[in-house]
Each structure stands twice: as C-alpha cells, then as structure tokens.
Amino acid sequence: MPHLYETDGATIYLHSFATIRAEADLARFTPEEEVVAVRMIHAAGMVGLEQHIRFTPGMAVAARAALEAGAPILCDARMVSEGITRPRLPAGNAVICTLHDPEVPELAGAMGNTRSAAAVELWRPHLEGAIIAIGNAPTALFHLLNLLEDPATPRPAAIIGCPVGFIGAAESKAALMAAPPCPAMAVEGRLGGSAIAVAAVNALASRKE
Numbered sequence: 001m002p003h004l005y006e007t008d009g010a011t012i013y014l015h016s017f018a019t020i021r022a023e024a025d026l027a028r029f030t031p032e033e034e035v036v037a038v039r040m041i042h043a044a045g046m047v048g049l050e051q052h053i054r055f056t057p058g059m060a061v062a063a064r065a066a067l068e069a070g071a072p073i074l075c076d077a078r079m080v081s082e083g084i085t086r087p088r089l090p091a092g093n094a095v096i097c098t099l100h101d102p103e104v105p106e107l108a109g110a111m112g113n114t115r116s117a118a119a120v121e122l123w124r125p126h127l128e129g130a131i132i133a134i135g136n137a138p139t140a141l142f143h144l145l146n147l148l149e150d151p152a153t154p155r156p157a158a159i160i161g162c163p164v165g166f167i168g169a170a171e172s173k174a175a176l177m178a179a180p181p182c183p184a185m186a187v188e189g190r191l192g193g194s195a196i197a198v199a200a201v202n203a204l205a206s207r208k209e
C-alpha cells in the first residue's frame with residue numbers, strides 16, 4: 001500500500017500555520033510581531049518557542065520599514081543568507097555574508113577570535129541602517145555588540161539575535177536584550193539556529209500570511 005500524504009504545498013502551509021495559531025500562545029504579540037513568531041515556530045516545528053521570543057517595542061515595524069527602504073541584510077552564516085527567500089524582499093535588498101571572505105581566516109588569527117567574529121569586522125561599511133540576522137554564532141553577536149559600544153559605529157536598523165547552542169548563545173542574547181543598541185529581537189536561552197533566524201527575516205520581509 002502506498003503512503004497517503006498531503007501533496008499540495010499551499011495546503012501544507014495553510015494547515016501548518018492554522019495549527020500553530022490554534023496551539024501557540026500568541027496573545028502578547030502585536031500583529032506585526034505575531035507573523036514573525038508564527039514563522040519562527042513553523043521553522044522550529046516547536047509550539048512553545050513563542051515563550052522565548054522577545055522584541056524591543058516597535059522592532060518589527062522598524063525592521064519592515066528598513067527592508068522597504070532597501071536595507072541590506074547582514075548574515076553571520078551562509079546557512080542564514082541562503083535561506084532568505086529573495087522574491088519576498090521588498091526592495092531587492094542585498095543579502096551579505098562575509099564569513100567565507102578570503103580575508104577572514106587571517107583576520108580571525110590576528111584578532112584571536114573565531115571566523116564568525118572576524119567576519120563581523122567586514123560588515124562595517126554596510127552597518128548603517130542594515131538588518132542583522134545572526135542564527136548561528138554567539139561570537140558574532142558578542143563582537144557586534146562590542147563594536148556598537150563605540151558611539152561612532154554606525155547603527156543598524158534592527159538586530160535579529162538567534163545564535164544557538166551551549167557556549168555563549170544565551171549570554172550574547174541576554175546582553176543584546178539588556179541594552180539593545182538599536183531595535184532588536186531574540187530567542188532567549190540556548191534555543192535558536194539559522195532556520196529560525198531566516199524565518200524571522202522572511203516574515204519581516206513579507207506581507208501578513
């Protein structure tokens with residue numbers, strides 16, 4: 001007997017989002033935040049993730065406006081940059097990941113830091129008004145926060161802080177949300193990951209589902 005399963009992509013999405021809206025506790029989110037939270041839950045396959053999602057007031061609106069104005073999107077890992085659905089982007093926005101730039105390994109050695117943190121150095125010319133999407137590397141978020149401690153460093157429009165894991169992930173996101181240098185959102189604790197960061201970007205880039 002062949003397995004029977006749903007084969008229509010649009011129907012799968014429809015049922016998926018309906019299930020999330022039926023099961024997740026989304027009451028505390030604004031309408032602009034809610035679509036982002038739903039898509040992040042969808043990417044993680046985890047109702048309950050919403051309890052760990054934090055936004056600074058107005059972040060979702062500010063990030064959407066920045067994307068409409070053409071903001072570039074700076075990503076810590078190629079897993080993030082590759083996941084962004086280009087046709088969703090409202091202004092043909094540039095998607096930039098500097099992690100695999102040939103300069104990065106030597107720079108990381110000179111800095112005594114990871115390649116992920118060194119790659120953030122190469123964001124400097126693009127930082128002003130950018131959307132930052134960090135889905136993997138805690139050291140990238142920590143290094144960005146350190147750069148932004150200098151008031152002369154150009155301000156991004158918004159930071160999506162979703163590094164994942166056991167070493168530095170919770171701490172870097174706690175530092176982001178304790179003193180956000182610009183509008184920001186984060187998944188608190190160890191949870192996070194490239195797919196969840198991508199889902200946030202894709203939701204912010206889209207009109208309501």
Ligand SMILES: C/C1=C2N=C(/C=C3N=C(/C(C)=C4\N[C@@](C)([C@@H]5N=C1[C@](C)(CCC(=O)O)[C@H]5CC(=O)O)[C@@](C)(CC(=O)O)[C@@H]4CCC(=O)O)[C@@](C)(CC(=O)O)[C@@H]\3CCC(=O)O)C(C)(C)[C@@H]/2CCC(=O)O
Binds near residue numbers: 076116
């Ligand atoms: C310590 C690192 C962590 N990586 C995690 C999880 C995943 N990483 C994947 C991949 C393919 C990559 N990770 C690198 C970014 C690499 N990962 C690190 C670093 C050693 C340090 C980062 C940090 O601590 O901040 C980092 C290398 C560096 O010097 O910066 C990667 C560049 C490694 C490489 O391929 O050379 C690479 C990213 C490639 C890209 O997308 O451009 C995984 C897919 C590994 C796997 O499972 O095979 C996975 C993806 C998770 C995700 O959703 O993104 C952690 C858990 C985040 C961990 C940091 C925290 C910890 O607790 O250890």
